[in-house]
Amino acid sequence: MNAYLVGGFVRDRLLDRPHNDRDWVVVGSTPEEMLARGFQQVGRDFPVFLHPRSKEEYALARGRNADGNLTVSPDISLEEDLARRDLTINAIAMNGAGQIIDPFGGRKDLEQRILRHLPSFGDDPLRILRLARLAAELNFSIAKQTKSLARQMAARGDLATLAPERIWQELQRALLTPSPRRFVEVLRELHALKEILPEVDALFGIPQPEKYHPEIDTGVHVLMALDRVTELTPDPLVRFAVLVHDLGKAVTPPEYWPSHRGHEALGVPLVDRVCRRLRIPEHYRKLARKTSRYHLMVHLAFDLKPATLTKLLDDLDAWRAPEDFERFLLACQSDAQGRKGLQGQPYPQADYLRRIHALTKDISARDVPGHISGKQIGKAIHQLRCRKIATFRRQYSPDDRPGQDDSGAAGC
Incomplete structure:
Protein backbone atom coordinates (compact mmCIF):
# COMPACT_ATOMS: atom_id res chain seq x y z
CA MET A 1 0.00 0.00 0.00
CA ASN A 2 1.43 3.38 -1.07
CA ALA A 3 0.55 5.86 1.67
CA TYR A 4 1.74 9.46 1.88
CA LEU A 5 1.42 12.11 4.58
CA VAL A 6 -0.31 15.19 3.17
CA GLY A 7 -1.80 18.57 3.96
CA GLY A 8 -1.27 20.61 7.08
CA PHE A 9 1.02 18.10 8.76
CA VAL A 10 3.62 18.31 6.00
CA ARG A 11 3.20 22.08 5.65
CA ASP A 12 3.67 22.70 9.37
CA ARG A 13 6.60 20.31 9.59
CA LEU A 14 8.39 22.21 6.82
CA LEU A 15 7.62 25.46 8.66
CA ASP A 16 8.95 23.97 11.91
CA ARG A 17 5.58 24.53 13.56
CA PRO A 18 3.78 22.08 15.87
CA HIS A 19 2.35 19.28 13.72
CA ASN A 20 0.26 16.72 15.55
CA ASP A 21 -2.65 15.53 13.40
CA ARG A 22 -1.45 13.32 10.59
CA ASP A 23 -3.54 12.74 7.45
CA TRP A 24 -2.64 10.15 4.83
CA VAL A 25 -3.58 9.64 1.20
CA VAL A 26 -3.45 6.11 -0.21
CA VAL A 27 -2.58 5.53 -3.87
CA GLY A 28 -3.41 2.37 -5.79
CA SER A 29 -5.86 0.82 -3.36
CA THR A 30 -9.60 0.17 -3.11
CA PRO A 31 -12.17 0.29 -0.29
CA GLU A 32 -12.30 -3.49 -0.27
CA GLU A 33 -8.55 -3.76 0.18
CA MET A 34 -8.56 -1.19 3.00
CA LEU A 35 -11.28 -3.11 4.83
CA ALA A 36 -9.41 -6.35 4.33
CA ARG A 37 -6.37 -4.77 6.01
CA GLY A 38 -8.46 -3.99 9.10
CA PHE A 39 -9.14 -0.30 8.46
CA GLN A 40 -12.47 1.12 9.64
CA GLN A 41 -14.47 3.09 7.06
CA VAL A 42 -15.93 6.39 8.28
CA GLY A 43 -16.77 8.07 4.97
CA ARG A 44 -19.37 7.02 2.42
CA ASP A 45 -19.27 9.21 -0.72
CA PHE A 46 -15.48 9.50 -0.60
CA PRO A 47 -14.29 6.80 1.77
CA VAL A 48 -12.00 7.75 4.62
CA PHE A 49 -10.56 5.00 6.78
CA LEU A 50 -9.18 4.86 10.31
CA HIS A 51 -5.98 2.92 10.86
CA PRO A 52 -6.69 -0.17 13.02
CA ARG A 53 -4.07 0.84 15.63
CA SER A 54 -3.14 4.53 15.33
CA LYS A 55 -6.70 5.62 14.35
CA GLU A 56 -5.14 8.17 11.95
CA GLU A 57 -7.16 9.03 8.85
CA TYR A 58 -6.33 7.45 5.51
CA ALA A 59 -8.18 8.70 2.41
CA LEU A 60 -8.08 7.04 -0.98
CA ALA A 61 -6.58 9.19 -3.73
CA ARG A 62 -9.18 11.29 -5.52
CA GLY A 63 -9.23 12.71 -8.99
CA ARG A 64 -11.67 13.77 -11.69
CA ASN A 65 -13.44 11.54 -14.18
CA ALA A 66 -14.28 12.36 -17.80
CA ASP A 67 -17.28 14.44 -16.65
CA GLY A 68 -15.12 16.53 -14.33
CA ASN A 69 -16.57 15.05 -11.16
CA LEU A 70 -14.47 13.89 -8.22
CA THR A 71 -13.98 10.15 -8.11
CA VAL A 72 -11.97 7.48 -6.29
CA SER A 73 -9.97 4.94 -8.25
CA PRO A 74 -6.77 2.90 -7.77
CA ASP A 75 -5.57 4.40 -11.06
CA ILE A 76 -5.45 7.96 -9.67
CA SER A 77 -1.92 9.19 -9.08
CA LEU A 78 -0.60 11.11 -6.10
CA GLU A 79 -0.12 14.20 -8.26
CA GLU A 80 -3.75 14.04 -9.41
CA ASP A 81 -4.88 13.91 -5.79
CA LEU A 82 -2.67 16.83 -4.77
CA ALA A 83 -3.91 18.88 -7.74
CA ARG A 84 -7.44 19.03 -6.35
CA ARG A 85 -6.30 20.76 -3.15
CA ASP A 86 -6.76 24.45 -2.43
CA LEU A 87 -3.28 25.96 -2.12
CA THR A 88 0.22 25.03 -3.22
CA ILE A 89 1.44 24.91 0.39
CA ASN A 90 -1.24 22.31 1.16
CA ALA A 91 -0.36 20.20 -1.89
CA ILE A 92 2.91 18.79 -0.57
CA ALA A 93 3.25 15.12 0.34
CA MET A 94 5.83 13.04 2.20
CA ASN A 95 6.44 9.32 1.88
CA GLY A 96 7.35 6.91 4.65
CA ALA A 97 11.07 7.57 4.14
CA GLY A 98 10.63 11.29 4.71
CA GLN A 99 11.02 12.22 1.04
CA ILE A 100 9.08 15.33 -0.03
CA ILE A 101 6.87 15.23 -3.14
CA ASP A 102 6.07 18.77 -4.29
CA PRO A 103 4.64 18.94 -7.82
CA PHE A 104 3.25 22.49 -7.59
CA GLY A 105 6.02 24.53 -5.96
CA GLY A 106 4.58 24.60 -2.47
CA ARG A 107 7.99 24.62 -0.77
CA LYS A 108 9.00 27.76 -2.63
CA ASP A 109 5.77 29.47 -1.61
CA LEU A 110 6.44 28.43 1.99
CA GLU A 111 9.87 30.02 1.80
CA GLN A 112 8.41 33.20 0.31
CA ARG A 113 5.45 33.12 2.75
CA ILE A 114 2.84 33.31 0.00
CA LEU A 115 -0.60 31.73 -0.25
CA ARG A 116 -1.19 30.73 -3.88
CA HIS A 117 -4.21 28.86 -5.21
CA LEU A 118 -4.38 25.75 -7.33
CA PRO A 119 -6.85 25.42 -10.25
CA SER A 120 -9.39 23.58 -8.06
CA PHE A 121 -9.59 26.43 -5.51
CA GLY A 122 -12.94 27.57 -6.91
CA ASP A 123 -14.58 24.20 -6.27
CA ASP A 124 -15.48 25.18 -2.71
CA PRO A 125 -16.21 28.78 -1.62
CA LEU A 126 -15.29 27.88 1.96
CA ARG A 127 -11.72 28.06 0.73
CA ILE A 128 -12.03 31.85 0.76
CA LEU A 129 -12.47 31.70 4.54
CA ARG A 130 -9.65 29.19 4.85
CA LEU A 131 -7.45 31.51 2.83
CA ALA A 132 -8.16 34.36 5.27
CA ARG A 133 -7.69 32.05 8.24
CA LEU A 134 -4.32 30.78 7.02
CA ALA A 135 -3.21 34.37 6.38
CA ALA A 136 -4.04 35.09 10.03
CA GLU A 137 -2.53 31.86 11.32
CA LEU A 138 0.73 31.92 9.34
CA ASN A 139 1.10 35.66 8.70
CA PHE A 140 1.48 34.96 4.97
CA SER A 141 0.69 37.31 2.10
CA ILE A 142 -1.73 36.32 -0.66
CA ALA A 143 -0.79 36.08 -4.32
CA LYS A 144 -2.39 38.73 -6.52
CA GLN A 145 -4.07 36.17 -8.77
CA THR A 146 -5.47 34.36 -5.74
CA LYS A 147 -6.99 37.57 -4.42
CA SER A 148 -8.56 38.21 -7.80
CA LEU A 149 -10.11 34.74 -7.96
CA ALA A 150 -11.48 34.99 -4.42
CA ARG A 151 -13.09 38.35 -5.23
CA GLN A 152 -14.69 36.88 -8.33
CA MET A 153 -16.12 34.02 -6.31
CA ALA A 154 -17.51 36.43 -3.70
CA ALA A 155 -18.97 38.72 -6.38
CA ARG A 156 -20.94 35.94 -8.05
CA GLY A 157 -22.49 34.88 -4.74
CA ASP A 158 -20.64 31.62 -4.16
CA LEU A 159 -20.45 32.22 -0.40
CA ALA A 160 -24.24 32.19 -0.16
CA THR A 161 -24.18 28.45 -0.91
CA LEU A 162 -22.21 27.60 2.24
CA ALA A 163 -23.87 25.82 5.14
CA PRO A 164 -23.89 28.00 8.31
CA GLU A 165 -22.13 25.30 10.30
CA ARG A 166 -19.16 25.30 7.92
CA ILE A 167 -18.84 29.08 8.12
CA TRP A 168 -18.95 29.05 11.92
CA GLN A 169 -16.39 26.25 12.12
CA GLU A 170 -13.94 28.30 10.07
CA LEU A 171 -14.72 31.51 11.97
CA GLN A 172 -14.17 29.75 15.27
CA ARG A 173 -10.80 28.45 14.07
CA ALA A 174 -9.89 31.96 12.92
CA LEU A 175 -10.63 33.33 16.40
CA LEU A 176 -7.95 30.98 17.74
CA THR A 177 -5.23 32.25 15.40
CA PRO A 178 -2.50 34.70 16.47
CA SER A 179 -4.33 37.48 14.60
CA PRO A 180 -8.14 37.39 14.31
CA ARG A 181 -7.79 40.99 13.13
CA ARG A 182 -5.93 39.77 10.03
CA PHE A 183 -8.75 37.32 9.28
CA VAL A 184 -11.30 40.16 9.26
CA GLU A 185 -9.04 42.42 7.21
CA VAL A 186 -8.42 39.76 4.56
CA LEU A 187 -12.12 38.91 4.26
CA ARG A 188 -12.87 42.59 3.79
CA GLU A 189 -10.10 42.94 1.21
CA LEU A 190 -11.56 39.97 -0.70
CA HIS A 191 -15.07 41.53 -0.55
CA ALA A 192 -16.19 38.51 1.46
CA LEU A 193 -16.79 40.10 4.87
CA LYS A 194 -20.00 41.75 3.65
CA GLU A 195 -21.25 38.30 2.61
CA ILE A 196 -20.25 36.43 5.77
CA LEU A 197 -20.55 39.10 8.50
CA PRO A 198 -22.39 42.08 6.99
CA GLU A 199 -23.04 43.46 10.48
CA VAL A 200 -19.30 43.76 11.11
CA ASP A 201 -18.56 45.03 7.61
CA ALA A 202 -21.11 47.83 8.13
CA LEU A 203 -19.01 49.27 10.98
CA PHE A 204 -16.23 50.44 8.66
CA GLY A 205 -16.68 54.11 7.85
CA ILE A 206 -18.94 54.78 10.86
CA PRO A 207 -17.47 57.77 12.79
CA GLN A 208 -17.08 57.96 16.56
CA PRO A 209 -16.29 60.98 18.77
CA GLU A 210 -12.58 61.70 18.42
CA LYS A 211 -12.39 62.67 22.09
CA TYR A 212 -13.08 59.09 23.15
CA HIS A 213 -11.99 57.27 19.99
CA PRO A 214 -8.93 58.91 18.40
CA GLU A 215 -9.05 56.26 15.66
CA ILE A 216 -12.55 57.62 14.78
CA ASP A 217 -13.62 54.75 12.48
CA THR A 218 -15.70 52.12 14.32
CA GLY A 219 -14.41 49.29 12.14
CA VAL A 220 -10.84 50.26 12.93
CA HIS A 221 -11.74 50.33 16.64
CA VAL A 222 -13.08 46.76 16.42
CA LEU A 223 -9.82 45.63 14.80
CA MET A 224 -7.82 47.32 17.55
CA ALA A 225 -10.02 45.72 20.22
CA LEU A 226 -9.39 42.34 18.57
Missing part, protein backbone atom coordinates in the same frame (compact mmCIF):
# COMPACT_ATOMS: atom_id res chain seq x y z
CA ASP A 227 -5.66 43.02 18.83
CA ARG A 228 -6.03 43.74 22.53
CA VAL A 229 -8.20 40.73 23.35
CA THR A 230 -5.70 38.52 21.49
CA GLU A 231 -3.04 39.75 23.93
CA LEU A 232 -5.28 39.19 26.95
CA THR A 233 -6.71 35.72 26.32
CA PRO A 234 -6.79 32.82 23.85
CA ASP A 235 -10.44 32.19 24.74
CA PRO A 236 -12.54 32.24 21.51
CA LEU A 237 -15.68 33.16 23.46
CA VAL A 238 -14.15 36.44 24.58
CA ARG A 239 -12.69 37.12 21.15
CA PHE A 240 -16.07 36.59 19.48
CA ALA A 241 -17.78 38.89 22.01
CA VAL A 242 -15.25 41.62 21.17
CA LEU A 243 -15.79 41.11 17.43
CA VAL A 244 -19.52 41.87 17.74
CA HIS A 245 -19.61 44.19 20.77
CA ASP A 246 -20.27 47.40 18.82
CA LEU A 247 -22.69 46.26 16.10
CA GLY A 248 -25.27 48.78 17.31
CA LYS A 249 -23.16 51.71 16.11
CA ALA A 250 -24.03 50.87 12.49
CA VAL A 251 -27.74 51.44 13.15
CA THR A 252 -27.77 54.54 15.35
CA PRO A 253 -29.41 57.57 13.64
CA PRO A 254 -26.84 59.18 11.29
CA GLU A 255 -28.09 62.65 12.17
CA TYR A 256 -26.63 62.20 15.66
CA TRP A 257 -23.23 60.89 14.54
CA PRO A 258 -20.51 60.73 15.73
CA SER A 259 -22.52 60.12 18.91
CA HIS A 260 -24.02 56.63 19.30
CA ARG A 261 -26.34 56.94 22.25
CA GLY A 262 -28.12 53.68 22.92
CA HIS A 263 -25.88 51.62 20.65
CA GLU A 264 -25.45 49.01 23.39
CA ALA A 265 -29.11 47.95 23.36
CA LEU A 266 -29.38 48.37 19.58
CA GLY A 267 -26.55 45.90 19.15
CA VAL A 268 -28.21 43.04 21.04
CA PRO A 269 -30.70 42.02 18.31
CA LEU A 270 -27.88 42.24 15.76
CA VAL A 271 -25.79 39.86 17.87
CA ASP A 272 -28.80 37.54 17.98
CA ARG A 273 -29.16 37.78 14.21
CA VAL A 274 -25.54 36.81 13.59
CA CYS A 275 -25.76 33.89 16.00
CA ARG A 276 -29.02 32.61 14.49
CA ARG A 277 -27.77 32.90 10.93
CA LEU A 278 -24.50 31.08 11.57
CA ARG A 279 -25.98 28.73 14.21
CA ILE A 280 -23.40 29.81 16.73
CA PRO A 281 -23.52 27.92 20.06
CA GLU A 282 -25.63 29.42 22.80
CA HIS A 283 -22.74 30.06 25.23
CA TYR A 284 -21.10 32.28 22.62
CA ARG A 285 -24.36 34.17 22.08
CA LYS A 286 -24.95 34.75 25.79
CA LEU A 287 -21.54 36.29 26.39
CA ALA A 288 -21.73 38.38 23.22
CA ARG A 289 -25.18 39.73 24.20
CA LYS A 290 -23.94 40.70 27.67
CA THR A 291 -20.89 42.42 26.22
CA SER A 292 -22.96 44.40 23.72
CA ARG A 293 -25.57 45.41 26.28
CA TYR A 294 -23.42 46.25 29.32
CA HIS A 295 -19.88 47.18 28.23
CA LEU A 296 -20.51 50.92 28.60
CA MET A 297 -21.83 50.44 32.15
CA VAL A 298 -18.56 48.79 33.11
CA HIS A 299 -16.60 51.75 31.73
CA LEU A 300 -18.73 53.95 34.04
CA ALA A 301 -18.54 51.55 37.00
CA PHE A 302 -17.05 54.09 39.42
CA ASP A 303 -20.07 56.35 38.93
CA LEU A 304 -22.71 53.67 39.49
CA LYS A 305 -24.70 53.52 42.72
CA PRO A 306 -24.67 50.35 44.85
CA ALA A 307 -28.17 49.38 43.71
CA THR A 308 -27.15 49.76 40.07
CA LEU A 309 -23.97 47.76 40.61
CA THR A 310 -25.94 45.01 42.31
CA LYS A 311 -28.42 44.85 39.45
CA LEU A 312 -25.59 44.86 36.91
CA LEU A 313 -23.94 41.83 38.48
CA ASP A 314 -27.34 40.17 38.77
CA ASP A 315 -28.11 40.78 35.07
CA LEU A 316 -24.67 39.40 34.19
CA ASP A 317 -25.42 36.29 36.28
CA ALA A 318 -22.06 36.96 37.92
CA TRP A 319 -22.76 35.06 41.12
CA ARG A 320 -23.86 31.84 39.40
CA ALA A 321 -21.42 31.98 36.46
CA PRO A 322 -18.22 33.66 37.69
CA GLU A 323 -16.15 32.28 34.79
CA ASP A 324 -18.39 34.08 32.29
CA PHE A 325 -18.24 37.23 34.40
CA GLU A 326 -14.44 37.16 34.09
CA ARG A 327 -14.74 36.65 30.33
CA PHE A 328 -17.09 39.62 30.18
CA LEU A 329 -14.63 41.85 32.04
CA LEU A 330 -11.83 40.89 29.62
CA ALA A 331 -14.06 41.82 26.70
CA CYS A 332 -14.81 45.20 28.28
CA GLN A 333 -11.12 45.80 28.93
CA SER A 334 -10.35 45.00 25.28
CA ASP A 335 -12.95 47.53 24.17
CA ALA A 336 -11.54 50.24 26.44
CA GLN A 337 -7.92 49.62 25.46
CA GLY A 338 -8.61 48.99 21.78
CA ARG A 339 -8.28 52.67 20.93
CA LYS A 340 -5.59 54.65 19.17
CA GLY A 341 -2.91 55.75 21.64
CA LEU A 342 -4.78 54.23 24.58
CA GLN A 343 -3.79 50.58 24.27
CA GLY A 344 -1.62 50.72 27.40
CA GLN A 345 -3.90 52.74 29.63
CA PRO A 346 -4.96 51.10 32.92
CA TYR A 347 -8.46 49.69 33.23
CA PRO A 348 -9.18 49.76 36.98
CA GLN A 349 -12.92 49.27 36.42
CA ALA A 350 -12.34 45.54 35.91
CA ASP A 351 -10.54 45.07 39.22
CA TYR A 352 -13.11 47.28 40.94
CA LEU A 353 -15.91 44.97 39.80
CA ARG A 354 -13.87 41.88 40.60
CA ARG A 355 -13.51 43.06 44.19
CA ILE A 356 -17.21 43.86 44.44
CA HIS A 357 -18.01 40.41 43.11
CA ALA A 358 -15.65 38.77 45.59
CA LEU A 359 -17.26 40.66 48.49
CA THR A 360 -20.82 39.76 47.54
CA LYS A 361 -20.62 36.33 45.90
CA ASP A 362 -21.10 34.37 49.14
CA ILE A 363 -24.11 36.32 50.41
CA SER A 364 -27.08 33.97 50.45
CA ALA A 365 -30.38 33.22 52.20
CA ARG A 366 -28.57 32.02 55.33
CA ASP A 367 -27.35 35.59 55.87
CA VAL A 368 -30.90 36.98 55.91
CA PRO A 369 -32.15 37.60 59.48
CA GLY A 370 -35.66 36.67 60.59
CA HIS A 371 -38.19 34.34 59.00
CA ILE A 372 -39.09 35.38 55.48
CA SER A 373 -39.68 33.38 52.31
CA GLY A 374 -40.28 33.63 48.59
CA LYS A 375 -39.56 36.90 46.82
CA GLN A 376 -38.77 38.57 50.12
CA ILE A 377 -35.59 36.50 50.40
CA GLY A 378 -34.40 37.77 47.04
CA LYS A 379 -35.07 41.36 48.05
CA ALA A 380 -33.28 40.88 51.35
CA ILE A 381 -30.21 39.42 49.61
CA HIS A 382 -30.26 42.38 47.24
CA GLN A 383 -30.27 44.76 50.21
CA LEU A 384 -27.37 42.97 51.87
CA ARG A 385 -25.33 43.17 48.68
CA CYS A 386 -26.13 46.86 48.31
CA ARG A 387 -24.95 47.60 51.83
CA LYS A 388 -21.78 45.60 51.31
CA ILE A 389 -21.03 47.52 48.12
CA ALA A 390 -21.84 50.85 49.76
CA THR A 391 -19.35 50.17 52.55
CA PHE A 392 -16.73 49.14 50.03
CA ARG A 393 -17.27 52.29 47.94
CA ARG A 394 -16.63 54.49 50.96
CA GLN A 395 -13.27 52.81 51.43
CA TYR A 396 -12.30 52.56 47.75
CA SER A 397 -10.75 55.63 46.15
CA PRO A 398 -8.48 54.68 43.22
CA ASP A 399 -6.19 57.62 42.57
CA ASP A 400 -8.57 59.72 44.71
CA ARG A 401 -11.00 59.78 41.81
CA PRO A 402 -12.99 63.03 41.80
CA GLY A 403 -16.74 62.88 41.94
CA GLN A 404 -16.99 59.68 43.96
CA ASP A 405 -20.43 59.88 45.57
CA ASP A 406 -20.94 57.48 48.45
CA SER A 407 -24.50 58.56 49.11
CA GLY A 408 -25.74 56.03 46.54
CA ALA A 409 -26.32 53.49 49.27
CA ALA A 410 -29.59 55.27 49.97
CA GLY A 411 -30.81 54.01 46.59
CA CYS A 412 -30.88 50.46 47.93
